[in-house]
Amino acid sequence: MGIIRLPSMISNAKHFSKLQSLRNRNYTDVPKGYLAIYVGEFQKRRLVVPISFLEQPLFQDLLRRSEEEFGFDHSMGGLTIHCTEDAFMDLTSRLPIS
Template sequence: MMLRSFVGKVEKGVSHIVQRRPAVRYYSEGTSVGDDVREGYFAVLAMKGGESKRFIVGLHYLNDPAFLGLLRQAEQEFGFRQMGALAVPCQPQELQNILDASRP
């Protein structure tokens, strides 16, 4: 039940990104949404151990169990205050592996 609520909040937040509302820089200059985010996608910043990388991720990943695990970790570490690119607490290569494993 809590996961459904969390995913609902993420989807609601993503809808703001998709509509191209101005990003609030919460973490650093690298967290802005940018013009490269098309409808149906959202920006994710994988950051851990001083390493970070920005990804453009399709909304269909919101159904992937491994990606949802990262969202739960992001909730615990950062809360729901994130604006702009969604930050997840993992190494960029870890996120890349998750995205590669569940590619349609």
């Protein structure tokens, strides 16, 4: 049976809750220090994430792989990452918010 780290689970739950609330904001309402992106393989969902994610190696790797496979020039007009929303949420839940 695996080890469950309670502080990590609480931190991830808070992080997910913050991303969910930011996702539900008006499309033109991106707070200072955040970046709007589109995530999804087919149906794109707009998410708002902290700019500090751009400094994280895991996030940079995701961006690099998405750029290599799909490029960044998309009809959505914003940064688009081609991966499932679940995979994106899993990856970002492991990143520190600064």
